[in-house]
Amino acid sequence: MFRKLKPDIKCASIYELDTESLRRGGVRGLFFDIDNTMEPYSTPLPSEKLTEWLRGLTAEGFAVGILSNARQARIAKFVDGFPPELRDRILYVYKAAKPLKKGFRKLLTSAGIEPNEGAMIGDQLYTDIWGGNRAGLTTILVPPIDPSIEPPFVRFKRIFEKPFL
Numbered sequence: 001m002f003r004k005l006k007p008d009i010k011c012a013s014i015y016e017l018d019t020e021s022l023r024r025g026g027v028r029g030l031f032f033d034i035d036n037t038m039e040p041y042s043t044p045l046p047s048e049k050l051t052e053w054l055r056g057l058t059a060e061g062f063a064v065g066i067l068s069n070a071r072q073a074r075i076a077k078f079v080d081g082f083p084p085e086l087r088d089r090i091l092y093v094y095k096a097a098k099p100l101k102k103g104f105r106k107l108l109t110s111a112g113i114e115p116n117e118g119a120m121i122g123d124q125l126y127t128d129i130w131g132g133n134r135a136g137l138t139t140i141l142v143p144p145i146d147p148s149i150e151p152p153f154v155r156f157k158r159i160f161e162k163p164f165l
């Protein structure tokens with residue numbers, strides 16, 4: 001299990017991702033956690049910066065997906081915040097139950113790609129990274145955008161992340 005908590009790549013933020021080298025490595029789909037990866041927990045809608053950046057990724061030919069353990073209402077509202085032409089291109093799974101593999105498989109199927117063509121980007125070892133590794137994706141860990149507003153359960157899990165960071 002511990003081996004599977006190790007991300008393949010660490011990155012300072014989603015905006016620092018080296019998408020060109022990922023592409024050269026065969027990655028065709030980029031799957032993201034929302035909370036504290038794309039935006040802070042308290043942010044209901046995507047920012048202009050995020051919107052433009054994701055638009056760029058889809059223009060480059062990447063499949064873009066959201067894989068979140070959050071409720072449907074949170075995800076639906078967030079995705080609705082993208083302009084329609086972008087929203088139509090973004091795949092998403094809510095209540096994904098990461099680290100279980102099923103949500104990852106669902107996104108891979110929707111994107112029409114194999115596990116080794118997908119990358120999971122997230123801020124939590126026990127959901128995003130562990131799950132992504134189990135499902136056979138390239139895993140990329142980013143630091144939480146704003147750890148001061150995490151729910152208590154997430155803060156609790158952070159204690160157990162420390163030995164592996």
Ligand SMILES: [Mg+2]
Pocket residue numbers: 033034035036037122123124
């Ligand atoms: Mg998160």
